[in-house]
Amino acid sequence: METKIIGCIDRHQKELIDFAEDIYRHPEEGFCEFRTASKVKNALESLGLKVRFGLARTGVRGVLPKTAGPHLTVIGELDGILCPRHPLADKETGVAHACGHHVQLAVMLGAAMALTDPAVRDSLGGTVSFLAVPAEEYVDAKKRRWLQQEGVGFAGTGKGELIRLGEFADTDIALTTHVHMVPVEEDFYLGNPSCNGFSSELITVEGKAAHAAVAPWEGVNALSIANSAYQMMGLMRETFQEKDHVRLHTLIREGGEALNCVPDRVVVESKVRAGSLDTIYHIREKVTRAFEGAAYAFGGKIHRERLQGYLPVRFRPADTALKTAAKYLDGYTYREVAQSDFNNACTDVGDLTHLMPVVNFTYAGFTGVLHGADFAITDWDKAVIAPAKLMALTVYELLKNQGEQARRVIEDYQPVFTQEEYVDFVWKIIENR
Ligand SMILES: [Zn+2]
Incomplete structure (x- = not known):
């Protein structure tokens, strides 16, 4: 046969x-x-x-x-x-x-x-x-x-x-x-x-628009919030253990429109990969804290939409x-x-x-x-x-x-x-x- x-x-x-x-x-x-x-x-x-x-x-x-x-x-x-x-x-x-x-x-x-x-x-x-x-x-x-x-x-x-x-x-x-x-x-x-496996999320950063030159102090820069969150995620990498195989990926899907406006909306799609569901969720919490912490510092807001990942x-x-x-x-x-x-x-x-x-x-x-x-x-x-x-x-x-x-x-x-x-x-x- x-x-x-x-x-x-x-x-x-x-x-x-x-x-x-x-x-x-x-x-x-x-x-x-x-x-x-x-x-x-x-x-x-x-x-x-x-x-x-x-x-x-x-x-x-x-x-x-x-x-x-x-x-x-x-x-x-x-x-x-x-x-x-x-x-x-x-x-x-x-x-x-x-x-x-x-x-x-x-x-x-x-x-x-x-x-x-x-x-x-x-x-x-x-x-x-x-x-x-x-x-x-x-x-x-x-x-x-x-x-x-x-x-x-x-x-x-x-x-x-x-x-x-x-x-x-x-x-x-x-x-x-x-x-x-x-x-x-x-x-x-x-x-x-x-x-x-991974979890993914769509993170919307909400700021406040203002003239970028005349009165930037009236605005809340959503792109600055996202950039700060990126910085924090980078610094957090030393807390990831090799055995957990953590990978963080982010793409900016929307990053502001007019150069002379303080960007009031940024949309980031993010992916957290790791070898176990527990680790994925644990690292996901850190990512969330990075975005929320940055939003708090600048006076903006974060909205998170959870997306289906892979096990x-x-x-x-x-x-x-x-x-x-x-x-x-x-x-x-x-x-x-x-x-x-x-x-x-x-x-x-x-x-x-x-x-x-x-x-x-x-x-x-x-x-x-x-x-x-x-x-x-x-x-x-x-x-x-x-x-x-x-x-x-x-x-x-x-x-x-x-x-x-x-x-x-x-x-x-x-x-x-x-x-x-x-x-x-x-x-x-x-x-x-
Ligand atoms: Zn394939």
Whole structure:
């Protein structure tokens, strides 16, 4: 069966690479990946899968005919990242596939091709879904507001919104992939390293307008308040501990309008990243004190709007199924995640890891930096073909023998939230409860 899986993906090499190349050349932003979604839908339908689409606007799910046993969901991400200097960035939106989500979709499709082979399919003791999800990359506050008007409840992340809509209610195990996100020399990195989570906020600084030359003493300079808060946050950095992996990011979304007016309104979007929710909230308090302290000093005011963040990724060592699957691929190098490995970036896969086991691996095949203008796929075999084989083989290992290994994975897993608790947790953030 393993040889059959590998042979099937080998036979479709060109089709898979063309599929990824086409998506690479047509990047789309989160929750607006309509062209990409329709391409995924057509590809899954051509394999005879039952396909549902328009999930959280652009999500697409293809299901292999249901059988009794565990339900595995193989995930691919649809969106690009805002990276206007990337040579293949969309001219209008500035979005580019500088995070490799285009190859990730091809990996999912390759796995679907192998697992729909009648002999392979009949050997599976469970259900397999292929789910293309919208919006993995950070969605900014302005766009979130627009999306909420369009009916997206959790406009901060595609996976969060799909959980809210009940799209993960039947899933027992999720399977995710990505190009390497931490420095790894090997072709494959098996398991899920711990990653940062984050909270974000839209902070409005309210001052008072006045003529900047005639009577600046009549005004309250909102930009000075924001600058002072920035200074304080900078000085606070010595209080951050290395073990907590704290990162602070701020962007000034509105910074005053007329040069001869004292700016009376500044809007800052801020992100606090750290390795645990407790630390995120602890550092968030410091940021709040910096803004409130600065506002107090100048006589201005602060308004804070909490936005949905991502939960940290819970560490998961390489699963037995993944390690067994990897043995069938000759000529590639591997490394398993270590408990001490850490990824400072964030992903909404973190949210899923709080609800269900997430079997994950990452792969090589690219040069440049993630989210950078120089990111490019340089080895299609390592970035698409071999990972597609590894994904299909892993699903097979989990579901062969009536899903014996999958059942063990499910039994051993301890969730942090039920899906209902998660939805309530996110609503509390959004509604400032
Ligand atoms: Zn990514």
